[in-house]
Amino acid sequence: MAIIDPATGRPLQESDASFQRVLFVTNGVHVYGIPPITSTKGFNASSWTSPTQPTAQEIFTARVRIVETTIDSRVKVDIALEDGSTGDLFAAAPYTSAAVVQQASDSSRFFAVRVQGEGGMKATLGIGFEDRGPAFDFSVALREAGKILGMNDSSAAQSGRSSQANSKAEGESKQDFSLKEGEKIHIQVGQKGRRAPSPQTAGTSDSSALFSIAPPPDAGKGSEAFPSIAPPPSSKDTQKSAQELGFDDGEFGEFQ
Incomplete structure (x- = not known):
């Protein structure tokens, strides 16, 4: 039996190492034509099915399959929206990255799926599951497809590199320079240049520096350094006789 390409609905070239595996299948999935995304928060499904002013129009009810196809050493995964009665292909989304399917x-x-036609034209359709069970299984199958295609490995490697860089930066910033128990620091002073003074010379120079200012003179030597001023004469010394002052009493004692 020929292997049908889920992305085109046409037979694939067979080989001895070709096979297909269905990762997920369910019926009764509602398909919507949705407006372009207008917010960085993602797609808002409540506006698609608003009872008063819906922004999306339901255009199809599909059977959804996630199919893994292997031909020789090439592996691919496709999301096929098909007619549940006839199996005819309505639209397909090659699952090449996690951005192909975005949860509301x-x-x-509800999910937004980026489908692609044969000519390479792309469009984003909305799909809605009636129950949470099939929606959960759909998400699990997408994670399995990511493992098959190595998407999770590349994401893990990238996150691992970033975590290693962060750990290295934190380790450098938190590096401990304190001495551990038993560790010592050895400092070797260079012998070049001026010779260090001997302890005796150093002690002498230090004491000389402390007493570089001459101390005040002793009390006994004060008269030699600073001669004292003689006190004023007493009143007894001022009462000298006229003869001592060079006067004579005269013949008749008129100076008595």
Whole structure:
């Protein structure tokens, strides 16, 4: 039996190492034509099915399959939206990255799927599951497909590199420079240049520096350094006789 390409609905070239595996299948999935995304928060499914002013229009009810196809050493995964009665292909989304399917920001049952036509034209459709069970299984199958295609390994490697860089930066910033028990620091002073003074010379120079200012003179030597001023004469010394002052009493004693 020929292997049908889920992305085109046409037979693939067979080889001895070709096989297909269905990762997920369910019926009764509602398909919507949704407006372009307008917010960085993601797609808002409540506006798609608003009872008063819906922004999306339901255009199809599909059977959804996630199919892994291996031809020789090449592996691919496709999400096929098919007619549940006839199996005819309605639209397909090659699962080449996790961005192909985005879960709605306000519901676990709605997803935005980027489908691609044969000419390479792309469009984003909304799909809605009636129950949370199939929606959960759909998410699990996508994670399994990511493992098969190595998407999780590349993401893990990238996150591992970033975590190693962060750990290295934290380790450098938190590096401990304190001495551990038993560790010592050895400092070797260079012998070049001026010779260090001997302890005796150093002690002498230090004492000389402390007493570089001459101390005040002793009390006994004060008269030699600073001659004292003689006190004023007493009143007894001023009462000298006229003869001592060079006067004569005269013949008749007129100076008595």
